[in-house]
Amino acid sequence: MKEIPQKKSLKLIFLSSWMLLAPLIGSVTLTGLLMSFEAQIANFDLVTWILFCLLSILTIALALTPTTLIAIAMGYFLGWIALPIIIACYQIASLIGYQLAKVVDDGFIATWIADKPKVKLFLEKLHQNETESIILARISPILPFAIMNVVLALARVSLQRFFWAGLVGMLPRTLLSIITGIGLSSLQAYIATGQSPAYQQYILLALLLVSILGFIKIFRSKTTA
Template identity: 45%
Template sequence: MTLFTQILRTNRRSAMLTLWMAVVPLTISSLITFYALSHENLIQQFGQFMWALFFIASCLTMALAITPTTFIALLSGYFLGITAAPFVIIAYILASYLGYQLTHVVDNGHFIQTIKALPGGRGEKALRFLDGIQHNQFGLIVMARISPVLPFAIMNVLLPIAGVRLKAFLLAGTVGMLPRTLLFIWLGSQAQELRSLIEEGRSDFTAQLMFVVLLAISVFGLLYYGKRILNKYVEH
C-alpha cells in the first residue's frame, strides 16, 4: 500500500468532502444557469429583499460547494453591476468561515493525527512540510485565493486540514480573493447578454490579460513558497 493510499483510506470523510466540492458545483451551477436564462426578466425585477436572500443563500451554497464563487460573482455583476462588490465580498468571507468550520467538524484533526501515526518515520517529512505551511500560511493563502483556477471550496478543505489558523485563513483569503472577485464582477457588468456571459464566456482582451496576470502571480507565488518550505523545513 502506498503512502498516499494509506492516508486516503484513513481520511475518507475528508476525501469525500473534497470530491463533493469538486463535482457538485458544476452540476448545480448548470441548473441555476438554466433557470437564470429562462427567467432573466423576472430576476431583473428583484428588489432589495430578494437580493438579500440571494446573498444569504450564496453564503451557504458557496461554503457547501453547491455553487462556484466565480459564478456568483458573474451573476451579481451582470444584474447589479459593480455595486454588487461589497455584498459578494461579505458573502465570500462568511462562506470561507462556514467552509473552515465545516472542514474542522468533518476532519477534527484526523489528517494530522494520521500523518503522525505513519510507521517508520514516513510522516516526518510530511509533518515538517505542514509545519512550513503553517509558518508561511498568510502568503500561501493569498496565492491560493488569488488564483482564478484553484476552486474556492476545495481550498476550504485543504487549507484547514493543513493546519492554517482561522484568522489568517479569513484575512489572507479576503486579500487574495479581492482581485479575482472584482474581475468577475466587472466581467458580469460588461456583458450585454446573460447567455453570452454564462454559456460562451465572452470577454475582451483586458479581461483575458487580467486573468493571465492573476494566474501567473499565483503560480509563481505558490512555487516560491513551496520551494521555500522544502528548503527550510523539509530538506534540512
C-alpha cells in the same frame, strides 16, 4: 503503513467525490436558472436579493456554486453595488467552510497524512507561511474556493489570518468578476457561449502566474533554508 478503517475510507471517498461533483452540478443548475429567469432576476426587490445572498453564502460554503459565477451574475444585475455584497458573502462563506472542515475532519485527515510525508510537508509549509499562502491560494483562478477552505483549515492556519489574508487575495478575482458582469451586454449570451473578454483572460493568466511563482518561492525558500 496503517490501513484506513473502512468507515473512514468511505468518508474520504465521499468528501473527495463531493468536492469534485458538487461544483459541477451546482454550476449547471445555476447556469440554467440564470438563463431561464434573467428577466425575473433583473426585477428582484431588496428582500429577494437578501434571500439570494443568504442562499449564495450557503452554496459557496458547501462547494455547490463557484464564486466567480456568483460574482459575475451579481455584477451584471446590480453593478458596483454588488462589490461589498459579494465580498461579505465570500467572507462569511469562507468562515463557514473553515469551521465545517474542522468539524467534518475530526482528526481523520491528520491520521491519514501521518503516513504520507509529502502531503504532511505540504500542509506544514502552508502553516509556516500563513499570510502568503492564503493570499496566493485566493488569487489563483484555478484553486477552487471551497477546496482551499478545507486545505487551509487542515493546514491549521489561524482564523484571523485566514479571514483577512483571504479578503486581500480574493479582491483581484472579485473585481475582475464584477467588471466582467457589468460589461456583459447579455448574461444569457455569455453563459451560452462561454466566451469572455480578452482582457479577462490576460488578467486571469497573470493572477495564475503570480500564484504559481509565489508558491514556488515559498516552498523553495523553506526547502533550501
